């Protein structure tokens with residue numbers, strides 16, 4: 433027998449109606465001896481039917497997901513729902529409260545912490561609760577991301593190429609329904625420990641986004657998030673109303689050649705803007721050393737032709753930072 437999760441939910445997942453509550457995780461510390469981390473959760477349920485598990489704040493410095501999901505929790509009418517919608521707008525709540533990618537408590541990156549541990553760090557305990565309690569309840573899993581403080585993306589909804597083609601087709605159909613300006617066949621740099629992989633390995637339909645970045649949100653990207661999540665729930669037959677279908681351009685990340693990384697520190701100059709075309713071999717960014725004048729910048733060249741889909745965000749880069757992502761336009 434594995435150890436039970438220390439997290440207790442103040443909501444009843446089997447009760448009809450709207451419940452606003454918490455996932456309470458005991459966390460004893462200097463300023464609160466018998467204290468807890470209180471992760472907000474909302475359950476909207478109407479009868480039997482599929483379960484959707486919706487999350488934002490997997491990384492704490494990304495805002496389109498939380499902005500869409502706190503609003504959905506406030507406004508979703510259970511009479512319009514068939515099944516259960518479980519909403520956790522700020523999954524790594526300590527990171528979200530701090531406005532940082534990782535948790536200030538244990539430096540845990542939620543999306544590298546799966547399957548988690550019931551006897552691990554705070555971040556690992558949250559991951560374990562999702563792994564063993566929430567994911568098994570879900571049919572469709574939607575996890576919002578954006579670029580956070582150090583990346584910026586063209587707004588896209590995404591799913592992964594999977595060995596199970598039926599599971600993959602259901603995920604890409606949901607991506608299409610989301611109706612972001614771009615839809616992505618997504619490749620991960622390092623899929624170990626990701627929530628995505630945990631959900632997919634359980635056979636769930638898993639859909640994600642990258643909707644902007646820079647540690648903030650924009651009016652356009654928040655509109656995309658709010659419309660998109662309702663579209664997905666409507667597409668799945670879980671919320672009344674028609675999908676508000678908008679044109680989307682499909683992008684593909686065919687190999688690791690889509691990524692470019694800085695090899696030295698400096699000041700970055702991106703040579704094309706997000707969404708603009710770039711040819712293989714063209715300079716996508718220059719990194720200027722700033723310690724003295726008279727130094728030639730380091731040129732970083734795109735390794736494939738496509739659209740600039742992501743770029744490093746703040747003006748200074750370090751060796752190893754992801755400078756750019758170029759994706760291929762499919763159709």
Ligand code: CA
Nearest residue numbers: 491494577578
């Ligand atoms: Ca992210």
